[in-house]
Amino acid sequence: MTAPAGAVVGIYVDLVARVEVGRVIQTQTGRRYGVASVRVQLRGKHRGRQHLRCVVLADDDVTCGMVHEIRWYKRWRRPRYDSSSDRYRYREIASLTDDGEHPS
Numbered sequence: 822m823t824a825p826a827g828a829v830v831g832i833y834v835d836l837v838a839r840v841e842v843g844r845v846i847q848t849q850t851g852r853r854y855g856v857a858s859v860r861v862q863l864r865g866k867h868r869g870r871q872h873l874r875c876v877v878l879a880d881d882d883v884t885c886g887m888v889h890e891i892r893w894y895k896r897w898r899r900p901r902y903d904s905s906s907d908r909y910r911y912r913e914i915a916s917l918t919d920d921g922e923h924p925s
Contacts, residue, residue: 826879829857833872834891840871845878845888853878853888 824830832854834840839861846854854875862870878884 823852824877826877828877830854830875830877831872832875833870834889835867835870836889836891838889840873840889844886845884846873846875847888847890849890849892851880853882853884 832846834846840846840856840859842856842859844856846856854873855878856873856875858874860872862868862872
């Protein structure tokens with residue numbers, strides 16, 4: 822689900838360039854976000870990552886100034902718990918036999 826124009830969203834970016842308040846972030850699809858605040862992560866595994874609070878811009882808003890282009894990447898997620906079979910879905914998939922049937 823996408824946030825409507827004017828909504829405040831949180832985005833984190835792994836850019837070499839430093840993002841400043843007032844700049845614009847643009848995605849591959851052309852969606853644009855105005856940067857409202859920036860926090861740089863100083864410790865941990867993702868040191869240097871920039872955590873942004875952004876305002877979603879409308880499609881017809883005119884942007885002036887610097888625009889940073891970003892690309893989304895797939896994020897790893899834990900498998901969801903399947904309550905109907907009381908096991909994780911990946912375990913159920915792993916237990917299928919070569920012909921696609923569940924072992925009895």
